[in-house]
Amino acid sequence: RGVAYESTLIIVKLKTSGGASFPTTTQIMLAVDFCIRKSIDMNMPIAINLSFGTSNGSHSGTSLLESYLDNIAGNYRCAVSVGSGNDGAGFGHANGSSYPADAELVIGYPEPALSIDLWKKYWDEIQLRISAPNNDMLEIPDTITNQAKGFTYRYNLDGTDIYITGGGPSPYSPFQEIFIELMGSEYISPGIWKISLEPISVKDGSWDIWLPSGALRNAQTSFIHASPDITLTIPSTAQNVISVGAYDSRTNRTAAFSGRGYTWAFDSIKPDIIAPGVDIISCSNTGGYTSKTGTSMAAPFVTGAAALLMEWGIVQGNDPYLYGEKLKAYLRKGAKKLRGETDYPNERVGYGALCAAQSLPQVEN
Numbered sequence: 001r002g003v004a005y006e007s008t009l010i011i012v013k014l015k016t017s018g019g020a021s022f023p024t025t026t027q028i029m030l031a032v033d034f035c036i037r038k039s040i041d042m043n044m045p046i047a048i049n050l051s052f053g054t055s056n057g058s059h060s061g062t063s064l065l066e067s068y069l070d071n072i073a074g075n076y077r078c079a080v081s082v083g084s085g086n087d088g089a090g091f092g093h094a095n096g097s098s099y100p101a102d103a104e105l106v107i108g109y110p111e112p113a114l115s116i117d118l119w120k121k122y123w124d125e126i127q128l129r130i131s132a133p134n135n136d137m138l139e140i141p142d143t144i145t146n147q148a149k150g151f152t153y154r155y156n157l158d159g160t161d162i163y164i165t166g167g168g169p170s171p172y173s174p175f176q177e178i179f180i181e182l183m184g185s186e187y188i189s190p191g192i193w194k195i196s197l198e199p200i201s202v203k204d205g206s207w208d209i210w211l212p213s214g215a216l217r218n219a220q221t222s223f224i225h226a227s228p229d230i231t232l233t234i235p236s237t238a239q240n241v242i243s244v245g246a247y248d249s250r251t252n253r254t255a256a257f258s259g260r261g262y263t264w265a266f267d268s269i270k271p272d273i274i275a276p277g278v279d280i281i282s283c284s285n286t287g288g289y290t291s292k293t294g295t296s297m298a299a300p301f302v303t304g305a306a307a308l309l310m311e312w313g314i315v316q317g318n319d320p321y322l323y324g325e326k327l328k329a330y331l332r333k334g335a336k337k338l339r340g341e342t343d344y345p346n347e348r349v350g351y352g353a354l355c356a357a358q359s360l361p362q363v364e365n
Helices: 025-042 064-073 295-315 324-334
Strands: 046-050 078-083 093-096 101-107 113-121 125-131 137-140 151-157 160-166 175-184 191-201 207-210 242-248 273-276 280-283 289-292
Touching: 025 046, 025 064, 025 078, 046 295, 064 078, 078 295, 078 324, 093 101, 113 191, 137 151, 242 295, 242 324, 273 295, 280 295, 295 324
Parallel strands: 046 078, 078 242, 242 273
Antiparallel strands: 093 207, 101 191, 113 175, 113 207, 125 137, 125 191, 151 160, 160 175, 280 289
């Protein structure tokens, strides 16, 4: 019947921004705010489940949404669990620690549009070049990519429109984003595209590029030299939420698809914990039951466990302060080891697999 099957449920439906896109940041914030206000009105603790994620962002935990969730997660009588995403084996992330550097990208057919999200340290100045499958090359003036003011430019290469937007740091982040979007009149020219990064004035040297989540792009579209690290989806990169990866409970091994960390730039340990996420039987939105796989199935296990711990602590009066970082600490301490994992915490499983029984503190009467 579920983990905390006697819980009262608050279900919020998020609208999309059009097509196959995700809800906007403000829509998610409004939804979470609604849940918090409702829990206060009902005078009940609340465990919030966010089985949602996007790869667009710095993955550093500094965005507006992540900062908001960090504040909410420390709210009185609240716990926020977020799935780490399913891009661990999706070949959608490339990175490096120095310049010059090339990121080669295979674009499959058909691919009508593709966004490429490049993040670097703002204090590093670089020259950006883009090469198409027909060997045509576009050199972006460094006066554009290294300015603090926001910019938007349009180019055309090999029959593909290229839109480049970005700017300097924001009040929430000291880093710089260069957002590249490819759009064909019908489809993007398939083949190998190359993004070249040449140094001008470099103090740090690290850079990362993310593609959209695997479900939103052609199965063949991927980086040739991809990295499975920092494939957490946002907002699981928020510092104070409980970030949840997935494992196969039949084999007791980490699921290859599970998004992994640590977070970009600050190396915060993520995910915090993992839970069953392979072939999970649950309710179907068309009636009856169905089997699903993904960290969207794993996060609710942790949300339910958080609800049970808060029931024991807050509702039953054993610990009125069992929420937020304290609750997360209990879950980390109670986590079980998995097959094939030797060092804890690590970037694949965090502190280990969820175990609510071991997480319940032993209190002497």
